[in-house]
Amino acid sequence: MNLTDLILWVAMPVMSLALVLAFVRLARGPTLSDRVIALDLTGTVGMGMIAAYAIARDLPVLLDVAIVLALLSFLGTVAFARYLERRVGP
Amino acid sequence: MREVISGVLVLIGAAFMLLAGVGILRMPDLYTRMSATTKVATLGVGSTLLAVVVYFGELGIVTRALAAVAFVLLTAPVAAHMIGRASYFIGVPLCRETAIDELRGQYDLRTHELESVCFPELELQLPDLQVGRLRIPDGAAAAGRTLAEIELRRRYDVSVLAVCRGSHTIPNPDGDVRLLPGDELILIGPPERLDDVAEALKGG
Structure with a gap:
């Protein structure tokens, strides 16, 4: 089994399973904060999947996509945190 | 490789x-x-x-x-x-098995600043008095006794403003309130006497 097959048939399904578990928490809640951290986790796992896919397909440009995804995910989480706090704050 | x-x-x-x-x-x-x-x-x-x-x-x-x-x-x-x-x-609950929430009471809920609780307005008008917070440790002599029995007011000139127990607070407690380990007392009195109380309550 070469590296491409290993990533596409073993690593990717495992990461996808992690994504599914995060989505279950996203759907279940129960609080908005739970949903926010579930979204944050999907962003992080998505970044890992992109990096793994960059190796499998020998496409280093995809790394830039992963960096942008990390940036967006971070900004989204911070914005959500501000919004959560502002909603009941001073 | x-x-x-x-x-x-x-x-x-x-x-x-x-x-x-x-x-x-x-x-x-x-x-x-x-x-x-x-x-x-x-x-x-x-x-x-x-x-x-x-x-x-x-x-x-x-x-x-x-x-x-x-x-x-x-x-x-x-x-x-x-x-x-x-x-x-915003009050997202901790799970039921939580043993201790060390942050409780440490945040100013209005300004969202992290600090020990203080009562600046009170201290402005009463320069000789200080408001203190004191936790009854496990196995302390005071645990299990009532406020009347430990005689803080007579022995130390210190009054108990409130007893914080778990998530609720007993304001202006009577002498028959029994102290439990883990309770937090809000005390008012001269600063040096507050230290004496802390020493006395700590003793086993």
């Missing part, structure tokens, strides 16, 4: 991400879920990006991958802290 190391690193990363997914699903409350996902998922992504570093091994790509690792390592704790802080303020 390079492919083998990189394959192992990707597998480790995938395993960590799966663990993060299990953690976010199985942990009992938001704060433990957050602890599971942020740390573990960050490790997973870091491991996968290290696999990229090992696999490509060219300067431009290595730099970008390491920059991405540094970015994730820097931002994950910040994001987690902001979400945890905001959730604590």
Whole structure:
């Protein structure tokens, strides 16, 4: 089994399973904060999947996509945190 | 060789991400879920990006991958802290098995500033008096006795303003309120006598 097959048939399904578990928490809640951290986790796992896919397909440009995804995910989480706090704050 | 190391690193990363997914699903409350996902998922992504570093091994790509690792390592704790802080303020509950919430009472709920509770207005008008907070430790002599029995007012010139027990507060407690280990007393009195009370209540 070469590296491409290993990533596409073993690593990717495992990461996808992690994504599914995060989505279950996203759907279940129960609080908005739970949903926010579930979204944050999907962003992080998505970044890992992109990096793994960059190796499998020998496409280093995809790394830039992963960096942008990390940036967006971070900004989204911070914005959500501000919004959560502002909603009941001073 | 390079492919083998990189394959192992990707597998480790995938395993960590799966663990993060299990953690976010199985942990009992938001704060433990957050602890599971942020740390573990960050490790997973870091491991996968290290696999990229090992696999490509060219300067431009290595730099970008390491920059991405540094970015994730820097931002994950910040994001987690902001979400945890905001959730604590809006009252997201801790799980029922929680033994101690050390933050309770330490945040000013109006300004959202972290500080020990103080009563500046009160101290302005009463320069000789101080308001203090005192926790009854496990196995203290005072635990299990009533306020009347420990005679704080007669022996130390110190009055009890309130007793904080678990999530509720007994304001202006009577002499027949029985102290339990873990209770927190809000006391008012001369500063040096407050220290005496702290010493006396600590003793076993």
